[in-house]
Amino acid sequence: MRFLLPEICHNQRGFEALVCLQAQTKDCLFDDIEIDMTTTTWFDADMCAAFGAILYRLGENVNTVKLKNIQPNVEKILSKNGFxxxxxxxxxxxxxxxxxxxxxxxxxxxxxxxxYIETELMHRSEMPTMSQGLLKRFRESVFEIFSNAVLHSRTEQGIFSCGQFFPKRQRLDFSVVDLGIGIRQNVKENTNLDLASEDAITWATEGRNTTKRGKIPGGLGLKLLCEFIDLNGGRIQIVSDDGYWQREKGKTITAHLSQSFPGTVVSVEINTSDTQSYVLSSELTEANIF
Amino acid sequence: MRNNLELSIFKIVGSPLCVASGDGQKVYDRLAAALKEGWSVMLSFHNIATLTSAFLNAAIGQLYGQFNENQIRSLLKVQDIQPDDLALLKRVVETAKQYFKDPQKFDQAVRETLGGDSDDA
Known part of the structure; x- marks a missing residue:
């Protein structure tokens, strides 16, 4: 089996290309899968998390995956980040x-x-100088994404992450991917709502909605992440099943992908030049918290 | 007999990064055991650098399923917590109160979303 991979940018088209790869290879078993990257003239590095998750799944089905004809610029970046x-x-x-x-x-x-986050993100001298408030919120957001994947995805094949800093654009892209049941299925099982995938993502990011049931409450992680991205002026993209959801500058757009991703991708783009203090003006005291 | 104690999250978790629900569960187990016996607990956030809602939901939010608000308010105190972490804890507490007080309300939120009249992400 051979698949011709187009350029993979950090956007809806990039995810569309990856779900097509998933759709064409998902039934392969004990197969040799050749991914021809002749036409992959660009590959946004953080998309390695979603790409790697798809390829890892193929490996679980005892397929042999070979990446062929990798363009020099793409090979360089994918070698640098260890992919x-x-x-x-x-x-x-x-x-x-x-x-x-x-x-x-x-x-x-x-x-x-x-x-990994502390070593590769927070304490690297090459990373942009971000304000202490931004660093703290960014760190918390990344952990919220990971915790969300752990708590909700039921993945047995793991969680994948990758990122890239763009000094000139003053942007930092970071993606966390799981190979779990997806948001749509999670919402369906826990609330009996049978929503389209993109509507299920919207549902999970709004109000007090949560798929969490049982002794431990939930339902804050994605909301906190969205609030931070709105304040920061960054962007968040979520792909789950065949749903695509993006939030940027306070505006949300959704779309239906032609095929399904076998889990959930949460991808954030942080504005590293953000100088907000993120100190909340609050009348809260330790005495009136409960 | 002494009936108050101080619990250090840093000591329980063993790290300034309090991000995992499993670590929150360790804090909850100690808190719940103490509150059940009627002990007053001072929960210290000293040296904690990072908190997530997942951790706080497990450590503290979960208490509202086991104890009523008055018990928690009278027996549990926090100290050495940064202002923005306090704001996060407050949101976790308010969410937990809603979650345990009225599970149907969450289902109502579901129906409202279906009706398409919620846009407050």
Missing amino acids: LSHYAREKIPDQWGTTIPYQRFDVKDDRYFAD
């Missing part, structure tokens, strides 16, 4: 330190994930 190390290439040094390595985690790897 191609998973496909028999050497990792090359990241001279400018703008990559956040591609990594797979198990759901119980929360401490390992925390170390």
Whole structure:
């Protein structure tokens, strides 16, 4: 089986290309799958998380995946962030330190994930100088995304992440991907709502909605993330099943993808030049919290 | 007999990063055991750098399923918590109160969303 991969940008078209790859290969078993990257003239590095998750799943079905005809510029970036190390290439040094390595985690790897974030994101000298308030909120947001995947996805194949810093654009892209049941199925099982995938994502990001049931309450993670992105002037994209959802500058757009992603992608773009203090003006005191 | 104690989240979790629901559960187990015996607890956030709602939901939000608001208010105090973390804790507490007080309300929120009249993400 051979698949011709187009350019993979950090947008709806990029996700559309990846779900087409998923759709064409999902039934492969004990197969040789050749991904021809002749026409992949651009690959946004954080999209490695979604790409890697799809390829990992193919490996679980005992397929052999080969990446062929990788363009030099793409090979360079995917080697720097360690993605191609998973496909028999050497990792090359990241001279400018703008990559956040591609990594797979198990759901119980929360401490390992925390170390990864601290080492690869927060304490790297190459990272942009962000205000303390922004750093704290960004760190919290990344952990909220990971926790969300752990709590809701029921993934057995892990959680994938990858990122890229763009110094000139003053943007930092970071994606977390799970191979779980997806938001639509989660909403359906817990609320009996049978929504379209993009509507299920909208539902999960609004008001007090939560799919959480049982002894531990929930329903704040995605809302906090959206609030932060709105304040920061960044962008968040969520792909789950065949739903696409994007929020930027306070505006949300949704779309229906032609095929399904086998889990959920949460991808954020942070404005690193943001100088807001993020100190909340609040009359809260420790005495009136409960 | 002494009937108050101080619990340090940092000591329980062993890290300044309090992000995982599982770590929150460890805090909850100790808090719930103490409150059940009628102990007053001072919960210290000293040296905690990062908190998530997932952690706080498990550690504190979950208490509202086991104890009533008056019990929690009279027996549990927090200290050494940063203002923005306090704001997050407040949201977790308010969400938990709603969650346990009126599960039907969550279902109502579902129906409202279906009706398409909610746009407050």
